[in-house]
Each structure stands twice: as structure tokens, then as C-alpha cells.
Amino acid sequence: MPTVYLNLSKFCLCGRITSAQHALYVKGVDSFSYDLIEKKAKIVYQEDNISIDEIKEIMEQRYLDIESIEEIQS
Numbered sequence: 001m002p003t004v005y006l007n008l009s010k011f012c013l014c015g016r017i018t019s020a021q022h023a024l025y026v027k028g029v030d031s032f033s034y035d036l037i038e039k040k041a042k043i044v045y046q047e048d049n050i051s052i053d054e055i056k057e058i059m060e061q062r063y064l065d066i067e068s069i070e071e072i073q074s
Contacts, residue, residue, distance in 0.1 A: 001030060002073050004052060006041040006059065009067040017041075020062045027054060 014036075021032045028049030034041045043055060052071060059066055 001044050001046055002071060004043045004045070004055060005070040005072070006043070006055075007067045007069075008039045008041065008059075009065040011036075011039060012064055016062045016064055020059055020064055023058045023062070024050070024055065027058070029055075 017034050017036075021034070024032050024043065024045075029043055029045045031044035032041065041059075045055070052069070056066060056069070
């Protein structure tokens with residue numbers, strides 16, 4: 001399963017993170033974790049369920065500005 005690491009450009013409100021987390025799980029993401037201090041998210045997903053573009057769109061719809069993305073295939 002691929003894993004994507006997102007670095008967000010600014011501190012995010014917990015409600016926005018929770019909203020993104022819920023939307024990602026609805027789309028079939030296997031795992032979502034977020035570090036409030038480091039402003040980093042880790043998302044494990046299956047490419048059959050969701051694409052990296054859909055992940056970015058969900059994050060941006062919740063006003064979570066992505067600074068950088070690192071994708072790791074496993």
C-alpha cells in the first residue's frame with residue numbers, strides 16, 4: 001500500500017483536520033495520522049480506492065494548504 005506524507009504550510013485547526021480525516025476514511029483510506037506540532041500528515045491508502053489527486057483535493061477543500069508531498073510505494 002502506498003503511503004503519502006504531507007507537510008502543511010501552517011498550523012491547522014483540529015476541526016479541519018478531523019473533517020479531512022473523516023472524508024479520507026469515507027473514500028477508503030486505510031490510515032490517517034497527523035502531528036500538530038510538526039504540521040505533518042501520514043496517509044496510507046490503496047490506489048484502487050483513492051488517488052493522490054483526490055487526497056490533495058480533500059485536504060485543500062478543508063483549507064489545509066499543502067507545502068510538500070512525499071509519496072512512498074510499498
